[in-house]
Amino acid sequence: MNATMHAVDQDEYRIAFVLSSPNRILTLRGRSPVRLPRVNIAKWARPAEQITNAIKQEWNLPSIVIDFLAGQDHLPQCVVVQVPESHSAEIQQQFLAVDIDSVDHADMTAVENRTMRNILAGKSDNRGPFSRLGWVDEAKEWIKSSVPGHGVQFSDEVRQLNASAAFALVRFGTRRGAAYWLKATGPPNEKEFTITAALSKYFPQYLPPLVAAREDWNAWITEEAGKPIGDSCSLSKLESAVVSLAELQIESIGYTQDLLAAGCVDQRCTVLKAQTDAVIRFLEDAMELQTSVKVPRLGQHRLREIGKIIDDAYARMRELGVPDTLIHNDLSLGNILYDGSKCVFADWAEAYIGNPFLTFQQLLQRVSREKCGSGWGSQLKTIYKQRWTTVLGVRTVDCALALAPLLAVASYLYGRGTWLASSRRDDPELQSYARSLARHMDKAAQEPQLLEALCR
Numbered sequence: 001m002n003a004t005m006h007a008v009d010q011d012e013y014r015i016a017f018v019l020s021s022p023n024r025i026l027t028l029r030g031r032s033p034v035r036l037p038r039v040n041i042a043k044w045a046r047p048a049e050q051i052t053n054a055i056k057q058e059w060n061l062p063s064i065v066i067d068f069l070a071g072q073d074h075l076p077q078c079v080v081v082q083v084p085e086s087h088s089a090e091i092q093q094q095f096l097a098v099d100i101d102s103v104d105h106a107d108m109t110a111v112e113n114r115t116m117r118n119i120l121a122g123k124s125d126n127r128g129p130f131s132r133l134g135w136v137d138e139a140k141e142w143i144k145s146s147v148p149g150h151g152v153q154f155s156d157e158v159r160q161l162n163a164s165a166a167f168a169l170v171r172f173g174t175r176r177g178a179a180y181w182l183k184a185t186g187p188p189n190e191k192e193f194t195i196t197a198a199l200s201k202y203f204p205q206y207l208p209p210l211v212a213a214r215e216d217w218n219a220w221i222t223e224e225a226g227k228p229i230g231d232s233c234s235l236s237k238l239e240s241a242v243v244s245l246a247e248l249q250i251e252s253i254g255y256t257q258d259l260l261a262a263g264c265v266d267q268r269c270t271v272l273k274a275q276t277d278a279v280i281r282f283l284e285d286a287m288e289l290q291t292s293v294k295v296p297r298l299g300q301h302r303l304r305e306i307g308k309i310i311d312d313a314y315a316r317m318r319e320l321g322v323p324d325t326l327i328h329n330d331l332s333l334g335n336i337l338y339d340g341s342k343c344v345f346a347d348w349a350e351a352y353i354g355n356p357f358l359t360f361q362q363l364l365q366r367v368s369r370e371k372c373g374s375g376w377g378s379q380l381k382t383i384y385k386q387r388w389t390t391v392l393g394v395r396t397v398d399c400a401l402a403l404a405p406l407l408a409v410a411s412y413l414y415g416r417g418t419w420l421a422s423s424r425r426d427d428p429e430l431q432s433y434a435r436s437l438a439r440h441m442d443k444a445a446q447e448p449q450l451l452e453a454l455c456r
Helices: 003-006 048-061 085-096 110-120 135-146 191-200 237-252 256-262 269-274 276-288 302-322 356-370 377-389 392-413 428-444 448-453
Strands: 012-017 024-028 039-043 064-068 077-082 095-099 154-163 168-174 180-184 209-212 219-223 264-266 323-326 336-338 342-344 351-354
Touching: 012 048, 012 110, 012 302, 039 048, 039 269, 048 077, 064 110, 064 342, 077 110, 085 095, 095 168, 135 168, 135 209, 135 219, 135 302, 180 448, 191 209, 191 219, 191 256, 191 351, 219 448, 237 323, 237 336, 237 342, 237 377, 256 351, 264 269, 269 276, 269 302, 269 336, 269 392, 276 428, 302 342, 302 392, 302 448, 323 356, 356 377, 356 392, 377 392, 392 428, 392 448
Parallel strands: 012 077, 264 351
Antiparallel strands: 012 024, 012 039, 024 095, 064 077, 154 168, 168 180, 180 219, 209 219, 323 351, 336 342
16 A cells, blocks of 8 residues: 555656767666666656756766656656766766667657657757757856856756746856856746846845846846745744835835736736636535535535625725735745845746735745744734834724735635636646635634624
């Protein structure tokens, strides 16, 4: 049973090791027929990072993920990985360079063969800017030419967290000074490029320093600005994060149209309120599909009651006159960086315009889930409240904080909203997660502070 559970918790990948030699890949010595090497990594982890770590552990080779090829039902997914020819001793000892056609046809499909040949020949531009050999060296030269003084000296450390033909997230270590991060995004997150550029222009003190950007890669370079506070959580770091969050939100008042034009998603209360019925109908369908008996379903009548309370809460929030601001709808502790004196915020793929108190509530929920410290929530709320009472009255802030727990869950579920009219709404994993969020909304809708704020 343990072996079965272990297999379920892992994903297997076929590794197509490539050098710069055209039409040739590496296979393990002494194997017949010729097949691609395999690695197993943990499910739900970052595949690129886990694959390069597994290759280092298994064959003592640094590597760069070039591309993930389209999956095949009968085979593990194939990933193209470049290894440096400077490690020739390790390569020659363990691997044999063969023509692509030498690989057993049962282990590499004809489509994969053609794609591999295009990548090796440098003819894969239609896939994305990173589906080619040598792009890492080009990125290093780009960084060197973009940093004033051109004094960057890279170390051997290249940490690849995310990879595909159009996506990249890579940390380049240096021999002295700060490291540099390259990030690139493709659909559906391509607007993070313009959003990051806009936020770096308007609010540079709240983001990692932007070094350079290039449109052909939809990529940008930032200087490392600290470590994620989730790596070593403390009350002082969280207090710094809350201060920075509140100040960023307050400074963003008045930039609504500029930020929407840059690509931020419109999550103002009027937009969310207009979609409440559609979200509740989805939850009704999702509840009907529940098979687990561990927790009872929420019935149609209760879900519609929750929908009415949500609508009333949105309306009450508007009555309070809380200004719309920049909000971060994925504010995990990993996206908050601390350098010893201040916090900045990274990963703006889910940058929205909406009610600021909802983002703060989501941060409190993250802190609670991470179990960072008992009683920290009330202290963080006091700090956040102090900042916002410089803009709004004390009673207004108290009322907004009372409304926020319910609305934060509802807005998080809605997100960009595109899933409501797509096939994603039929995804069993999304439906299961939505049922969980519905139960959180049910609990939040019964809180006395919320009912008091709604005069119920």
